[in-house]
Amino acid sequence: MRREVLSDGLRVLTFERPNTPLVALKLFLKVGSRHDGARPGINHFVEHMLFRRDWPGGDSAFRRIEAVGGEINAVTHREYTALQAVVLARDVARVFQAFREALAPLDLTGEGVAQEREILLHEIGRAGDTQAVVWDLFLQALWGEDDPLARPVYGTAGSVRAITAEDLRAHFRRYLVPTQMVLAVAGDPQPPVERRDTFGLSAREREVLSLIADGLSNREIADRLVIALSTVKSHINNLYGKLGTQRRTQAISIARDLGLLEEINL
Numbered sequence: 001m002r003r004e005v006l007s008d009g010l011r012v013l014t015f016e017r018p019n020t021p022l023v024a025l026k027l028f029l030k031v032g033s034r035h036d037g038a039r040p041g042i043n044h045f046v047e048h049m050l051f052r053r054d055w056p057g058g059d060s061a062f063r064r065i066e067a068v069g070g071e072i073n074a075v076t077h078r079e080y081t082a083l084q085a086v087v088l089a090r091d092v093a094r095v096f097q098a099f100r101e102a103l104a105p106l107d108l109t110g111e112g113v114a115q116e117r118e119i120l121l122h123e124i125g126r127a128g129d130t131q132a133v134v135w136d137l138f139l140q141a142l143w144g145e146d147d148p149l150a151r152p153v154y155g156t157a158g159s160v161r162a163i164t165a166e167d168l169r170a171h172f173r174r175y176l177v178p179t180q181m182v183l184a185v186a187g188d189p190q191p192p193v194e195r196r197d198t199f200g201l202s203a204r205e206r207e208v209l210s211l212i213a214d215g216l217s218n219r220e221i222a223d224r225l226v227i228a229l230s231t232v233k234s235h236i237n238n239l240y241g242k243l244g245t246q247r248r249t250q251a252i253s254i255a256r257d258l259g260l261l262e263e264i265n266l
Contacts, residue, residue: 002015002016008178008179009177009178009179010178010179010181010182010183011182011183013183013184013185014184014185015184015186016187016188017186017187017188018188020187020188021088021188022086022088022089022187023086023087023187023188024084024185024186024187025085025086025092025095025184025186026082026084026183026184027083027099027181027182027183028080028082028183029081029082029083029175029176029181030175030180030182031080031180032076032077032078032080033076033078033148033153033155034148034149034151035148035175036148039155039159039162039167039171040155040156040160041124041152041155041160041163042155042171043081043171044120044153044154044155045117045155045163045168046081046106046168046172046176047074047075047076048119048120049106049107049108049112049113049168049172050083050102050103050106051074051102052107052112052115053104053107060101062098065085065087065091065094065095065098068091068094069087069088070085070087070088070091070094070095071085071086071087072084072085072095072098078148078149078153083098083099085098089187093258093259096257096258097243097244097254097258100254100257101244103176105172106168106169106172108168108169113165117160117161117163120154120155120160121157121160123154124155124156125157127154136150200242201239201242201260204235205242208221208232208235208239209261210261211224211225212236212248212251213255213261218232218233
């Protein structure tokens with residue numbers, strides 16, 4: 001097993017199993033329901049909001065993972081929260097993009113918070129009919145009802161109703177930072193080159209992406225490829241949607257992270 005710490009403080013544990021067809025990834029966040037403080041249920045609320053976003057292009061990395069037979073989910077425990085996924089080795093890049101999108105600043109505008117609150121209240125109502133309530137009662141007897149480890153992960157209906165958008169934003173900023181995360185990867189994270197995921201980018205879109213990375217303007221790209229300026233703009237809009245961004249610098253950064261520029265230069 002290899003251990004390393006990235007420049008932003010993220011710790012990465014890699015257990016390589018060459019020629020394994022599947023890769024399992026789990027991003028541990030060092031925050032759980034025991035850290036809810038005066039707002040029981042807030043960490044579980046934040047976990048739900050990680051998935052509630054207006055995705056660029058109307059599609060999400062999560063749906064793209066499921067489209068290739070992968071699985072992705074998030075869980076909240078008392079000691080930690082985690083994003084987890086299992087995919088074919090060739091689709092690992094999709095998971096990294098999904099995690100990246102989920103951990104972007106929360107979208108707390110519109111009706112999203114209110115709608116997600118109703119979902120959480122429904123979950124709290126159902127929790128009373130599951131075996132989890134037995135475990136909650138055991139922990140309360142063991143630690144005492146007021147101990148953070150004895151509180152239900154979901155919180156209570158009253159506490160969830162009292163959580164505001166600003167509460168969610170403050171909790172996210174405090175705990176969801178790279179220095180409080182550990183990424184564990186098991187499998188073969190480096191599949192054969194010919195199987196690398198290009199995220200649906202066409203050959204022409206990959207050419208445009210490469211020229212963007214080289215610093216060319218839209219006009220210079222049009223001249224280089226001998227196509228109309230409007231066609232260049234159309235290609236750029238398409239690749240922005242597929243990469244989940246609306247900015248050149250972010251598109252280049254995402255493409256490098258996902259190895260797409262390496263794919264282009266092969």
